[in-house]
Amino acid sequence: MKQEESEILKGIGKNPGFKVPDNYFEDFNKRMAAALPEVERRPANVVPSTWVKIRPYFYMAATVAGIWCMLTVFTNLNSTTMNQINEVAEQMGNGNNADEFIMSGTSDYDLLNYEDSVAMDAETPQLQSVTNNE
Amino acid sequence: MARSTYDEQQVIKQLRDPKTVHAAFAMVIEHYSSTLYWQIRRMVIDHDDANDVLQNTFIKAWTSIEGFRGDARLSTWLYKIAANESITFINKKKTANHISIDDDDSFLVNQLESDEWFDGDEVQIKLQRAIATLPDKQRLVFNMRYYDEMKYEDISEVLGTSVGALKASYHHALKKIESFLQDND
Numbered sequence: 548m549k550q551e552e553s554e555i556l557k558g559i560g561k562n563p564g565f566k567v568p569d570n571y572f573e574d575f576n577k578r579m580a581a582a583l584p585e586v587e588r589r590p591a592n593v594v595p596s597t598w599v600k601i602r603p604y605f606y607m608a609a610t611v612a613g614i615w616c617m618l619t620v621f622t623n624l625n626s627t628t629m630n631q632i633n634e635v636a637e638q639m640g641n642g643n644n645a646d647e648f649i650m651s652g653t654s655d656y657d658l659l660n661y662e663d664s665v666a667m668d669a670e671t672p673q674l675q676s677v678t679n680n681e
Numbered sequence: 682m683a684r685s686t687y688d689e690q691q692v693i694k695q696l697r698d699p700k701t702v703h704a705a706f707a708m709v710i711e712h713y714s715s716t717l718y719w720q721i722r723r724m725v726i727d728h729d730d731a732n733d734v735l736q737n738t739f740i741k742a743w744t745s746i747e748g749f750r751g752d753a754r755l756s757t758w759l760y761k762i763a764a765n766e767s768i769t770f771i772n773k774k775k776t777a778n779h780i781s782i783d784d785d786d787s788f789l790v791n792q793l794e795s796d797e798w799f800d801g802d803e804v805q806i807k808l809q810r811a812i813a814t815l816p817d818k819q820r821l822v823f824n825m826r827y828y829d830e831m832k833y834e835d836i837s838e839v840l841g842t843s844v845g846a847l848k849a850s851y852h853h854a855l856k857k858i859e860s861f862l863q864d865n866d
Contacts, residue, residue: 553859559808561828564801565722572715579714579736580707583743588699 687712693751706746710739713756716829717763723824724767724817725774726789726809728798734770738763753838760825760839768817786813786820811861815854822847823854 695705722731741762749758772782780788790809793799812820825831833844
């Protein structure tokens with residue numbers, strides 16, 4: 548500090564010549580403390596509950612889980628549908644297996660009903676021949 | 682006096698409790714009013730103006746005390762508010778007196794001779810005139826270093842300027858003041 552000071556300033560000194568009224572600071576301190584405006588303060592020492600602390604993380608985890616579920620369902624649905632379409636296309640493309648493929652989805656009960664209905668409708672030649680073949 | 686029993690950490694704790702904040706802030710006023718007054722007075726020169734700016738400084742600190750997070754010292758925070766309030770006041774006074782914001786603050790010293798709260802001599806008035814030619818921020822640097830003998834690190838915290846830049850600024854301020862005093866001898 549001393550090295551920084553110039554010779555001229557050393558000659559002037561550090562008293563700027565300012566003064567204040569007698570008891571200025573004592574009076575000011577009292578006036579100022581009394582004149583402080585009312586300000587609504589939030590209690591600073593309120594400890595947040597555990598739920599309040601973990602709530603943001605819970606919401607974040609729930610969001611991630613929701614997105615993951617949606618993606619999983621969508622992906623599975625998509626692949627199942629595509630597999631089914633591919634299978635149908637393959638089976639239908641092969642003429643020998645087309646009937647078998649279509650019938651594989653039919654229960655025995657449906658077949659019995661079908662055969663009964665055919666037997667009852669003997670006037671239909673095409674269906675009659677099918678019945679005779681069996 | 683209470684000044685000797687002032688415990689800053691304790692006061693900061695009390696400032697955070699709504700029940701004790703008023704009493705704690707009264708202790709802050711008592712502890713810092715003199716230091717802040719002289720910092721402001723050296724900027725605005727006039728006693729009544731310094732009184733107004735000091736009040737504004739404490740009001741601003743009081744209303745925004747929740748914003749004081751305690752990672753800086755209370756003194757640094759208050760010095761910063763006082764510095765900003767001083768510069769804001771000077772700019773408003775310039776506007777009111779139809780003086781350009783870019784002009785220096787020499788107009789503040791014009792009434793010094795007739796000021797009842799000034800008992801300095803011609804040389805001291807001349808020094809104040811020299812200091813008033815400095816830009817506001819450089820005046821703050823000069824006053825804090827020359828009159829308050831603050832460390833550059835502390836000034837750096839208040840003004841948010843690097844220590845190196847402050848050293849250069851103070852050095853230039855000294856040269857300008859010397860030059861002014863020699864030219865007006």
